Amino acid sequence: MTLLATLIPACASKQVANIQTVPHVDLPKFMGDWYVIAAIPTAIETESYNAIENYSLKDDGTIATTFTFNKGSLNGPKKRYEPHGFVVKNSGNATWGMQFIWPIKAEYLIAYLDENYTQTVIARNARDYVWIMARSPKISEDDYKKLTTLVKSLGYDTSKLRDVPHHQ
Template sequence: MSLLTSILSACAGKQLTPITTATQVDLPKFMGDWYVIAAIPTAIETESYNAIESYKLDDDGTIATTFTFNKGSLNGQKKTYEPRGFVTKDSGNAQWGMQFIWPIKAEYLIAYLDENYTQTVIARNARDYVWIMARSPKISEDDYKKLTGFVSDLGYDMSKLRKVPHHN
């Protein structure tokens, strides 16, 4: 093996298979509040408490999103972000581009959605961030184990997963 081939192989790293998304998402049913139960967080949410992601389907087909949390503690300073979701055509509504800053759209994949629309996993092919969310701030331990197992099976580094505390 040549030196160039060795360097290129090392730089390429482990190839991850693309994440399979939910087959079909009923957008009106998906809208509303989702409590972040656990996440491999982005830089803005590493100290989040009471994290809630709210979605509203706008007339133009985009998703008005409001992400709120308390920073640093259950009663910490309230932070609010308002990205916009853009549903990818022909994705069964399960792939979005989430835009915090124009013109950049971050990949947003609905990798898991239960049939009652009460629990979901939002993932990314890069396996850098993930969110386990539910319609209520608490889920059963069995459900938590099932969802974290799903995330682990996607190839995420589970040592980075953080449970998000919520008021009772």
């Protein structure tokens, strides 16, 4: 019985607090191009270069999304995905569902957004994927360090972050 009592707590999963989103997102201001600066990438992004996420607010309140990148190199073949974003009600517009395949909506949390809407961090409670994005393809080293430190404070393993190269 003592062995069983020792093993049960060791097998229990560690509870991690949910990621806090920003209090409010002005959706029209958030729309447009966002360059992916760094990410813990999904399977489709592991070899992305020149990655840009574009958001456009539709009349029905959903968000048309276009994700483009070059695969394998700065001049590699162009890839394009068009998932749809759905803002979760009463979330201050900071929690979305992102749908690549019906009916599955992936969690999309705006965990950080600077006051000028020039830099953002998109996270997930699962801590499996994260994106550091900016309105320009390059940010300062100080900003990069600040944002990666924030990502670490959210509970991510920052050794998994991949810098996403862009044409300059």
